[in-house]
Amino acid sequence: MDKDSKAATGFAQPLEAEWLDRARAGDRAAQALIYRRYERAVYTLLRRMVDCADTAADLLQDSFLDAYARIHQFRGESPFGYWLRAVAASRALMHLRGQRRFLELFAPEAEVERVPSFDVHQLDLERALAVLPPLPRAVLWLYHVEGYTHAEIAAMNGKTESFSKSQLARAHQKLRELLGVGEPSPATRATPHTPASPPPAAMAVATEY
Amino acid sequence: MNDLSRSLRELPELSPPAGGWARLSQRLDARQGRRRRARWAGGLALAASLLLALPQLPLLRPSASDPAPSRAPARSAVVASLMQQSQALEQELATLKSETGVWNGALASNAASLQRDVALLDLQLSDLAFEPQADQAAAQTLWRHRVRLLEQLVSAHAAPTLTTTTAGLGSDASEAEVLEL
Known part of the structure; x- marks a missing residue:
């Protein structure tokens, strides 16, 4: 997977300065163009993080409302899509935090039992993701796919790095159970900020958000 | 698991429900309307308060402690x-x-x-x-x-x-x- 694949997610798509300026001024046509350009990328991120189509659709709306309300804060130090991604990720995390009173986020045993008759070797990643607890799944996606560091994920959650690390460890453990694979070796374990990750400047902006 | 990052990135993008922009546009219009109404409400409130609190207006005028700019x-x-x-x-x-x-x-x-x-x-x-x-x-x-x-x-x-x-x-x-x- 290389930069092209990242572009396929849509966040790396460039946004012309003229459209950005017009959107800042409240131009509805420019706002529509931005929405249509990034809606799939934002929706995919949200859907992977919250794993509920209806909730993801609502968060998609809220994320763009947030983004347009704060668009003057975008300083252009990174591609606009990465800034928008940070807005959406924060929205999703806020939602997940709000659900913590009502959801059992860290109950891997119960979740594993949900698919007892499933041949885990045939369980594809998509289905494995669907049975991960919400917060570990969100952290897994932000870390492995979006390239955020533990420090950045912790900042978005208002928590410490150890929180992010523990959530990721839970996600790894659960995936290993579901997919029937062994412990990844330190040498070959996937790391964030692969070539598909945004440039450091984008990370900095994401952290500032 | 070693290729987890790559495998996750290879998952397809998902399509949001249709009509998303129409919904968003309505919400943006509603928010704009609320702001306009808030401005009108603020105006009415000021008009009322001017009648009742004229002596306080000098407080909002430039004071000696405010730095006076020299050029426009x-x-x-x-x-x-x-x-x-x-x-x-x-x-x-x-x-x-x-x-x-x-x-x-x-x-x-x-x-x-x-x-x-x-x-x-x-x-x-x-x-x-x-x-x-x-x-x-x-x-x-x-x-x-x-x-x-x-x-x-x-x-x-x-x-x-x-x-x-x-x-x-x-x-x-x-x-x-x-x-x-």
Whole structure:
């Protein structure tokens, strides 16, 4: 997977300065163009993080409302899509935090039992993701796919790095159970900020958000 | 598991439900309408308060302690800077408001009072904008007051006694006031 694949997610798509300026001024046509350009990328991120189509659709709306309300804060130090991604990720995390009173986020045993008759070797990643607890799944996606560091994920959650690390460890453990694979070796374990990750400047902006 | 990052990235993008922009556009229109109504409400409030509180108006005029700009371009830069500060504070406030659903009555009353003061200032600023020979020093003072009020509002919303919407729905929710979000 290389930069092209990242572009396929849509966040790396460039946004012309003229459209950005017009959107800042409240131009509805420019706002529509931005929405249509990034809606799939934002929706995919949200859907992977919250794993509920209806909730993801609502968060998609809220994320763009947030983004347009704060668009003057975008300083252009990174591609606009990465800034928008940070807005959406924060929205999703806020939602997940709000659900913590009502959801059992860290109950891997119960979740594993949900698919007892499933041949885990045939369980594809998509289905494995669907049975991960919400917060570990969100952290897994932000870390492995979006390239955020533990420090950045912790900042978005208002928590410490150890929180992010523990959530990721839970996600790894659960995936290993579901997919029937062994412990990844330190040498070959996937790391964030692969070539598909945004440039450091984008990370900095994401952290500032 | 070793190729987890790659495998996850290879998952396909997902399509959002149709009609998303239409929904969003309606919500943007609604928000714009609320802002317009708030401006009108602020105007009416100012008109009423002018009748009742004329002696307080000198407080909003430039004072000796305010730095007096020497040239017009420099004054404009100061106003622009204050406007930026004001916008940043508005955004911070919007974020705090979205995260805050319930708090106690004293804080709610204080915030409402500050919000009314901001509305009064907004009307004065909008009047100033229509004056061809607008007094830059007066604009500077008004914007400085606005920044101070917004700072107080942000502090009020960030007060440690606040509870979040979901966390505040416990037994003490009946003693708290629900704010408009």
